[in-house]
Amino acid sequence: MTENLKRLPDNPERSARARLALEGLSVGDAFGQQFFFPWIVERADENCLPAPRWNYTDDTEMAIGIIQVLEEAGEIDQARLAKRFAERYLAEPDRGYGAGAIDLLKRMAEGIHWTDASRELFSGSGSFGNGAAMRAAPIGAWYAGEPDTIIHQAALSAEVTHSHVEGKAGAIAVALAASWAHEWRQAARKPPATELLTSTAERLPKSEVRRGIEQAANIPLKTWPFEVASELGCGHQITAQDTVPFCLWLAAGQLKNYCTAMWTTARIGGDIDTNCAIVGGIVALATGPDGVPDQWRAHREALRW
Numbered sequence: 001m002t003e004n005l006k007r008l009p010d011n012p013e014r015s016a017r018a019r020l021a022l023e024g025l026s027v028g029d030a031f032g033q034q035f036f037f038p039w040i041v042e043r044a045d046e047n048c049l050p051a052p053r054w055n056y057t058d059d060t061e062m063a064i065g066i067i068q069v070l071e072e073a074g075e076i077d078q079a080r081l082a083k084r085f086a087e088r089y090l091a092e093p094d095r096g097y098g099a100g101a102i103d104l105l106k107r108m109a110e111g112i113h114w115t116d117a118s119r120e121l122f123s124g125s126g127s128f129g130n131g132a133a134m135r136a137a138p139i140g141a142w143y144a145g146e147p148d149t150i151i152h153q154a155a156l157s158a159e160v161t162h163s164h165v166e167g168k169a170g171a172i173a174v175a176l177a178a179s180w181a182h183e184w185r186q187a188a189r190k191p192p193a194t195e196l197l198t199s200t201a202e203r204l205p206k207s208e209v210r211r212g213i214e215q216a217a218n219i220p221l222k223t224w225p226f227e228v229a230s231e232l233g234c235g236h237q238i239t240a241q242d243t244v245p246f247c248l249w250l251a252a253g254q255l256k257n258y259c260t261a262m263w264t265t266a267r268i269g270g271d272i273d274t275n276c277a278i279v280g281g282i283v284a285l286a287t288g289p290d291g292v293p294d295q296w297r298a299h300r301e302a303l304r305w
């Protein structure tokens with residue numbers, strides 16, 4: 001991939017990678033969301049998938065918005081992204097958006113500039129929810145192999161809704177991990193999976209997210225995931241700090257099998273749709289398109305562009 005292709009809006013290779021990340025993310029989001037229904041949890045296992053239709057949530061809505069902007073503008077144009085997010089929210093407000101996100105998107109739709117709306121959230125500290133991370137895998141896929149650009153573009157994408165450093169760090173971490181997964185798939189000699197964690201952490205701004213990923217890198221990938229969830233958090237707080245380190249640890253341990261990654265993630269609990277979206281977006285880039293089974297894709301509702 002040459003650097004001079006970066007800004008061209010019409011870039012089929014970048015687009016195909018971003019859409020593969022979206023496929024993993026959206027199927028994961030819709031699959032994970034099923035596990036909030038107790039009657040589904042009771043029955044579902046590897047031999048009995050939750051019955052269709054699997055509706056997707058805000059994670060997928062916002063990831064589609066990101067790809068639309070990348071395909072139109074060739075980069076994260078923040079004004080365009082804010083407009084897309086607000087339009088998509090108004091068209092379908094019941095996709096399970098976070099409380100701060102609803103407040104923000106309503107204000108943006110009313111014409112308040114995104115910079116003010118985003119900075120004013122949570123009494124002026126900005127959001128550190130996991131919402132910027134949940135939609136970031138397509139950015140890492142689009143700019144795969146260009147870590148400096150990924151850091152810049154993922155931060156731009158986060159800032160529109162998550163101006164807090166932790167919110168931005170979560171988005172950068174997921175985008176870097178997605179790029180790493182793509183490169184891992186391409187590599188003739190595969191680097192060890194823990195490198196997903198170490199190479200991501202070393203590029204992050206000083207933050208709780210970074211500290212959590214450094215901690216995750218020291219936990220053997222064969223450890224019982226419930227134990228790791230209790231150590232790192234698994235999204236019960238809906239924040240980047242409480243979500244991203246565990247999701248990256250799960251993805252590193254399940255690079256070869258999308259379905260196993262999804263079942264493992266869903267069974268842990270926590271923020272299940274978002275955990276599955278983050279892990280799914282990364283792992284799909286490691287497995288390639290064949291990793292996400294046709295049956296799973298068919299169970300997810302059709303994506304509305």
Ligand code: F2R
Binds near residue numbers: 095129239
């Ligand atoms: N939130 C949900 N699901 C529960 C809501 C369901 C919904 N009512 C329905 O069923 O219709 N899911 C989605 O939210 C998460 C992404 O959240 P996002 O976009 O980051 O939102 P928000 O509100 O900005 O942040 C989430 C929470 O984090 C805490 N928080 C963030 N910044 C904070 C700060 N500066 N100070 C203190 N707390 C902060 C708050 O508790 C926020 O509510 C995903 O799970 C997505 O699927």
Ligand code: MG
Binds near residue numbers: 057058059096
């Ligand atoms: Mg959601």
